[in-house]
Amino acid sequence: MQNLFVAGTDTTSTIVEWSLSELIRNPAILRQAQEELDAVVGRGRLVSESDLPRLTFFNAVIKETFRLHPSTPLSLPRMAAQECEVAGYRIPKGSELLVNVWGIARDPALWPDPLAFRPARFLPGGSHADVDVKGGDFGLIPFGAGRRICAGLSWGLRMVTLASATLVHAFGWELPAGQSVDKLNMEEAFTLLLQRAVPLMVHPVPRLLPSAYEIA
Template sequence: MHSTCMQNLFVAGTDTTLIMVEWAMAELIRHPDTLKQAQEELDTIVGRERLISESHLPRLTFLSAVIKDTFRLHPSTPLLLLRMATEECETAGYRIPKGTELLVNVWGIAHDPALWPDSLEFRPAWFLPGGSHADVDVKGGDFGLIPFGAGRRICAGLSRGIRMVAVTTATLVHSFNWELPAGQTPDMEGTFSLLLQLAVPLMVHPVPRLLPSAYQIA
């Protein structure tokens, strides 16, 4: 059952939730110390005798930071859908005529070195208590990180999307250790289109790490 589940999970297709989970797992596997820290937090909050539930999420501070930096580093929608300027305006020294169609470069904003030094590095510590971006969220209130957009046109599925990515990633991190095929490392090259996906799907082997009873379905 586990191998079939993992195969279905990582064939991400065009589903943005699965794309984000795949990016999060790729980053964690690339950074074993970060993965270990996430697992230690989950073992403390959840234990090894049961699976994670959505009710645990508010207490998973480190996991939340991991998810935030995944959304920053690898936004599944790098360009927001077309907007139209309803009035003439000026921004950053550019005159925008009324009726101009505009794209918001979410990826560019989240990699702006003025906001995010070493912006290409995976750094969840930014979002931890005491970190430089501890109060930043991904819900459209902080314009330096808007993977779901902002304002009236913000993604309607924002809350559900964040929860699904967090729960799925936490379940995988908590339930299994992860092994790459011998001699391989995750290929972090992405493909840019309407969606930002891993160019080469992540291939890993899950190894159960919880008590056997935790995997039993009632």
Template structure:
């Protein structure tokens, strides 16, 4: 899943595939950096709990992070310089078009033209930081969410059949699903919401810091306190959700008890992207990628498990960390269910 989500994300950001089928230049390096980035993000850093040994960098976390930072900085600098020399970027077999980086560079030029004296303008450093946030935050979370959704649909064949029927009525079986097909697909949207509820990709969200001392529910929170929001517990609270441990997308369908609940931070019982001013900057992009990828997988294929494995015996253990990933990755065989010409490129 991760190669697919990484390719989709980087094509939207700067029109480049990270994982190429022909193992193109830089692919192996991208893979290693991505894997190391997630290991460091989910690893235990002893200096966080014993501040007086921070300067010693006992486990080499700081050195590794600095090396990753230099790699990201050098790589994104090359990509930005390449964009600056080309008004439009074309990929073989695709029409020329704009990516996010092109839009940001154009915005930077506009800011300079409007006011050359102000310090409050977009810089290359700002652009690189924004692209890094999108890349680091959007690859693992998207792939993890889609994998959990697919696992739950395999375990609930009646729900899988319902969403396939819905997509067939919208798209048919002569072509693949597109983003324009997904504006009115309530079953699919309900499945996405239920997956985020039962398997939030970031169980504790991203750590925040209290900007000033305050009181919350009678508890004194000192200034600069690190705050963690346990959305995993919130989404499984029986006082908030009926049958919280069951995968039941119908709760979000029209007429359901939670039909009006959305994922955009306005309903605190379901905030996988956070809420308020610090809500995830990639919310819209992440939702679109997750929805389109899951729709493509369930509309284009039926799914068969390896011999000896049944939906009831699928391992559902989780590996807790920064992201909520499966302990045992899903292994399933896709079976084409559309007309042959739908898969022709």
């Protein structure tokens, strides 16, 4: 249970950091996300879990973050129980297999302009409006798919969305003096988790009413 908790915590914080990074690097998208949050939540309180289903644009932001920066770039290894053929490739029995989750989600055959951060893909009328991250669409499987899909999918998705939405709603974010958004380092560090090579350093600026920050 401890391993599951630690794994869930690390992957959640990684995705939250990537979501903030992409929004800071794309000010127009950040403004649109904050406008939606202000319209749904207001400026007198923080985001609650019950608000999440109404955050259409922000949920698209989270999907696009999972697409570009899946917390686990490679699936956990699987072993072929018997010899089989996949897409013309012979897989011998006993072969250890990994799925390149990161590569699939950047395949230009599946995702036009794959390196662009474009949440609108997932909005109604967008090119991928019906795609989700829950394992049913094999072009986007940050939690895996099938019988061995991540057991923490529902919890992890809610936590990532709530944490990211709270940070984006409650604060404006400024880069340190001398840094510009177009030069923000977005290099990835490929380990078991897909983390930022350089931690995100930003200054939070409160944007809600003072009463919203009070702890009851």
